[in-house]
Amino acid sequence: MRVLFLSYDGMTDPLGSSQVIPYLQGLARHGHQILILSAEKPDRHAALGPEIAKNLASAGIEWRPIRYHKNPPVLSTLFDVSRMFATALLLRRRFAFGIVHARSYVPALAAWALAKILPARFLFDMRGFWADERVDGGLWNLSRLPYRTVYRFFKYMEGRFLTESHAVVSLTHKGLEEMRRWPAASRMAPVEVIPCCVDTARFSVVDPEEKRGLALRLGIAPGDKILVYLGSLGTWYLLDEMLAFLSFVRKENPAWRFLVVTPDDPSRVTSRLNGLPPEAVIVASCRHAEAPLYLSLAHAGLFFIRPAYSKMSSSPTKLGEMLAMGIPVVANAGVGDVDWIFGRWPVGHLLRDFSPEEMARGARALERLHPSPGIRAAALDYFSLEKGVARYQAIYERLGRASENT
The missing domain is CATH 3.40.50.2000 (Glycogen Phosphorylase B;)
Structure with a gap:
């Protein structure tokens, strides 16, 4: 299966190294062709990009980084999402992906739009209640109109992602229990719980x-x-x-x-x-x-x-x-x-x-x-990475079969 993986976390970020690349390497070993489209911080990409690119290439994974923009708030994110969407459309000409796998809410905006106009299955890998995390963490002050507007937009889109995607991944059973109380619960796509897994072969005995x-x-x-x-x-x-x-x-x-x-x-x-x-x-x-x-x-x-x-x-x-x-x-x-x-x-x-x-x-x-x-x-x-990869593999296979039958 050809998979376009969208991430607003960079592959050169610590999360990319620990919580993205190991899964994708495992999925590539199952025979999936994967192309990563990620937003990279310029300084980290300059320092670590060549090494990451070499590691990904050795696993048969293609990587297309785009530049991450931090300012101005909100507008810079919308710009990055627009560029991610446009870049994905250009890549489609030579990489006919059947699955678009979005890691969290920001790239899910691009994935959702792509799935509307292309014959591709949308996997919403939600990674938590992102909009609520921004509020609970004090990053979005709901007493201010701009943040209140952005929060309401993402909560609205959260419902669209859950009901209009073809599969959803939640990190926790507790989160899934809460989602089943939401208005969109009866129309949610199938949900799989996959925690943040660990390469237990590497986190083992040391010299x-x-x-x-x-x-x-x-x-x-x-x-x-x-x-x-x-x-x-x-x-x-x-x-x-x-x-x-x-x-x-x-x-x-x-x-x-x-x-x-x-x-x-x-x-x-x-x-x-x-x-x-x-x-x-x-x-x-x-x-x-x-x-x-x-x-x-x-x-x-x-x-x-x-x-x-x-x-x-x-x-x-x-x-x-x-x-x-x-x-x-x-x-x-x-x-x-x-x-x-x-x-x-x-x-x-x-x-x-x-x-x-x-x-x-x-x-x-x-x-x-x-x-x-x-x-x-x-x-x-x-927390075994092998078990996590197997669960993603099962989702990919199911989406692949569904795509063949449409």
């Missing part, structure tokens, strides 16, 4: 010498116990609450240190220690390919996400990555399918809120958590 060398470079002593956070701090992750939790943890056992592996400015962490000794926190950065090595230093993982309506549709990538390394995780309830996952498998401890009593309870629970093969088995069961 002991490399691990010892990294610990030495980071100043981690043999007796230290490491709590790790991995990824950008962004809009949703609660750094102050995580540092407060560390204070409770160190009251139980002062051997605990917090390794924050992030591309963000280290001062964003070190300026907010609030009484913690500087040596209690280590801030480092790494390429995504190095993430398993950094995670291998940890005795447990930690992340707190601000609960909000839109977060029921979120699947934290870092959860699957930590569990794949066999690391128990301390997280908070009320985010996507996290509650269900922690209830089904003994993979860590969930905080119900951020009260001092709940923090202290979590700190005591942490002392009883240990890395184990059973934790990795849970990741293999639920």
Whole structure:
């Protein structure tokens, strides 16, 4: 099957490397011909574009990047969508795609329009409640008319995407339950739940010498116990609450240190220690390919996400990555399918809120958590990239058969 994959996240962005390319490489191995049309930030594309292009070409995947524009807000996005649509029409002359696979809402505007005028099946890979995330994250202030107008437009189009696409992918069962209460529920296209998956072959055992060398470079002593956070701090992750939790943890056992592996400015962490000794926190950065090595230093993982309506549709990538390394995780309830996952498998401890009593309870629970093969088995069961690719493969096959019968 020939597939046009549309993404407003760049292949040179961290998300492109971890949550787009591995799936498409797996689908290409199933024999699908894939052409990626993505919006790329100029600086990242200049630095990483040649390497990404080489990797994609080696997998038999064609890549057509277009330039991402940030300003002016809204108008720049509309310009990029228009260019994505026009470029797709030009590509159609030599690449007769039968499926247009849109990752999230912005490229779905182009995919929806393409499916209206071309004999192509539209896969709406929604990746969460995007418009509601913009509001909950404080990026769209609904008291201002321009943002209120844009929000209403995308909520209207959300209904069109769900009912006029040929297949939908939700990251969580919790999100799907909520969508079944929406007005468009009775007319929704078939929905498949596929969480943010992990290449469990890569997030696995690491070289002991490399691990010892990294610990030495980071100043981690043999007796230290490491709590790790991995990824950008962004809009949703609660750094102050995580540092407060560390204070409770160190009251139980002062051997605990917090390794924050992030591309963000280290001062964003070190300026907010609030009484913690500087040596209690280590801030480092790494390429995504190095993430398993950094995670291998940890005795447990930690992340707190601000609960909000839109977060029921979120699947934290870092959860699957930590569990794949066999690391128990301390997280908070009320985010996507996290509650269900922690209830089904003994993979860590969930905080119900951020009260001092709940923090202290979590700190005591942490002392009883240990890395184990059973934790990795849970990741293999639920977050396996192979299983995720197989689910997309089933969708592609179904859409391909439907296309042949029309």
